[in-house]
Amino acid sequence: MHICAADEWARARERGAIEPVPPGADGEAFIHLSAPEQVHLPANRLFRGRRDLVLLHVDPALLDAPVRWEQGVPTDPTAMLFPHLYGPLPCSAVKTVTVYLPGPEGIFAPLTGVADPT
DSSP, rough: OOEEHHHHHHHHHHHEOOOOOOOTTTTTTEEEEOTTTHHHHHHHHTTTTSSSSEEEEEEEEEEEOOOEEOOOOOTTTTOOEEEEESSSSGGGGEEEEEOOOOOSSSOOOOOSOOOOOO
């Protein structure tokens, strides 16, 4: 899954893909993805309180670039790995788009009942 603003998704559909963020200190650019059971962690860290977000449900079999499972940030649960896509996320790999809203306090709750396509 990938979290983004609804307008970012609209622009991606016009271009055909979401491009990776600019490279960090290591020189590699990637797109942050999450498994359904962990998507609330980056959502609360990066997007707390935002009401313009969508979740892109990605079919990993339709990705052209490598996905590496890597550590998140130190506040994430010990040994939890997150999928990072090292290349563009083609719109054709997005199978479902759902609105992603926080609760009344602006906090995103863990997802329930969402199947992971991997």
